[in-house]
Amino acid sequence: MECDVCGSHNVLQRTIEQRLVEECQLCGHLQGDDDAVRAIEELQDGRERGFDDTVIPLVHALESTEVFRVVRASPAPGARRESPQVLFRLDKGETAYLEHLMRAIEFSNRTTKRRWIVELSLQHELLYVLKPRFMKPPTEVTPTEIEQACADLPRLARSLRRDLGRGL
Numbered sequence: 001m002e003c004d005v006c007g008s009h010n011v012l013q014r015t016i017e018q019r020l021v022e023e024c025q026l027c028g029h030l031q032g033d034d035d036a037v038r039a040i041e042e043l044q045d046g047r048e049r050g051f052d053d054t055v056i057p058l059v060h061a062l063e064s065t066e067v068f069r070v071v072r073a074s075p076a077p078g079a080r081r082e083s084p085q086v087l088f089r090l091d092k093g094e095t096a097y098l099e100h101l102m103r104a105i106e107f108s109n110r111t112t113k114r115r116w117i118v119e120l121s122l123q124h125e126l127l128y129v130l131k132p133r134f135m136k137p138p139t140e141v142t143p144t145e146i147e148q149a150c151a152d153l154p155r156l157a158r159s160l161r162r163d164l165g166r167g168l
C-alpha cells in the first residue's frame with residue numbers, strides 16, 4: 001500500500017469510527033473505501049464545528065448543495081434529550097433551492113416517524129430551522145417523542161443527501 005498524497009509505504013489498515021480504511025502513518029491521509037473515508041471526515045469535521053454525532057450526517061446532507069450553510073444544531077453534543085433541529089442560512093440567495101429542499105423533505109416525510117418542517121426565524125439574520133413538528137408547546141414534548149425525532153435523523157440525512165445531490 002502506498003499513500004496517495006505523500007507516497008509513503010507506511011500505510012496501515014485501521015478501523016476508525018467503525019469503518020475500515022487505510023491510514024498513512026506519515027501524513028495522516030485516509031484512503032480506501034470512498035464512502036467510509038467521507039463518513040469519517042464528515043464526523044471529524046462536524047465535531048470540530050461543535051455538532052453532535054447524531055446531527056452531523058444531516059448537516060452534511062444540507063451542505064452538500066453548497067447553498068445551505070448550517071450555523072447551529074441541536075442536540076448539543078451529548079445532550080440527547082433535546083429535540084433535534086438544524087438552523088441554516090441560504091448562502092447564495094438561491095431561493096430555488098428552498099423549493100428543492102422542501103420537496104425532498106416532503107418525500108422523506110413519507111417514511112419518518114415525525115413530520116419534519118422548515119420554519120423561518122429572524123435572528124441576527126434570516127435563518128431556516130429544520131425541525132420535527134410537535135403540535136404542542138416545547139415543554140410538553142415527551143422524551144419518547146424526542147427519541148422518535150432523533151431516530152429519524154439518519155433516514156432524513158440519507159434521503160436529503162440523495163435528493164439534494166440530484167441538483168435542481
Ligand SMILES: [Zn+2]
Nearest residue numbers: 003006024027
Ligand atoms: Zn501520506
